[in-house]
Amino acid sequence: MITHHSDERPDELQQLAGEYVLGTLPGEQQRAVQARLQHDPALRAAVDAWEQRLLELTTLAEPQQPSPQLRQRIERSLDSLGSPAPSTSRQPADSWWNLLPLWRGLAGAGLFASLLMALALLLGDPPPATPTYLVVLVAPHSQAPGWVVQASDRQQVQLIPLGETVIPADKALQFWTKADHWQAPVSLGLVKPGQTLSLPLDKLPPLEANQLFELTLEGVQGSPTGKPTGPIQFIGRAVKVI
């Protein structure tokens, strides 16, 4: 998580920052720079300077009048957000979703799915159809199960609490998913502790085996960046039910 780049020469840092702003870095490097920006002031300063240097090149793109629907779409999205997140001047040191070892370690958590599948199916009110995918979301450290995600088709998921989750009053739980080949998690919205939720996945690719689901602790309005920023509370991967 702590990355030292003491062997990096100043002109290498400038090149990296310049290519990051140009957009020519390969995807993986681009994401690595994004992650480093959170905790590397020298790189951040270099990137900021390049953004300013090149900004006027945006005037080379011919303006294009947006469709009348775009304004309404934005307004609707803002309505669903409520008021903006309270000002926070600092981002967390790193984005957990960039941490490969974490994802690898979680593969083991899939074991819980098989152990808890029976339990989940016994939890009263069975869904109308047999679930085809099941995810047990466990706490990262204790591995204690907290929620179950089940899907009876690949376009709709249900999130079911297994117990009482206590969160600070000024925080909210945000629900995310990420398939293996996606670059970053996608928000499925805010979840109240103890709430059962049914969510359409129609804006996303169909649910797939091993797809990751997690709940993170975010500000009351959800992550300000659109990506998880707070600590993971519960996490697990989708298992296909035979």
Place this chain on the structure above:
Amino acid sequence: MSLPEPGFDYQGCLAACAQGQRQALRELYDLESARLLGVARRIVRDSATAEDVVHDAFVRIWTGAGSFDPSRGSARGWIYSITRHLALNFIRDGARLVPAGEEDEPVSAVSEQQPGFDLQARSAKIFDCLDQLEPSRRSCILHAYVDGCTHAEIAQKLGAPLGTVKAWIKRGLSALRECMG
């Protein structure tokens, strides 16, 4: 030609957004949406996707306005950076519908003035500095920044080997930094 609105207080606008004043974002939209859409459209090459990018950009401007830090650069620059990087993320995720190289631009000789870049009558320093670059290096920088092209796409456009394009970009960036300070 699209230049910033001289009288508009971009930083004040972000401060108002951070306070939850929806009207401030509407004013920003009126002022900048067409330019931002143009920037996004050029990178993602598809109007519908470009509108998705601008939608996401305005949501992010709204939710992130409170974290804008004026010591790191101009408010207007911040807005454009958000939009460009969202557009770049879209194409890196494989969402670009028209692959680079399949649009109207011919694969042209390196020294040729690239169509689509009208550098005439531009007063900003960057254009003076670009003017001093060798044409091949200039083309690389512009195709990357304005069109969101990868190294490989630029190589294809310019009919040059990949390694050469990488070197041109490297030297182009060094020269620009030297020229602009």
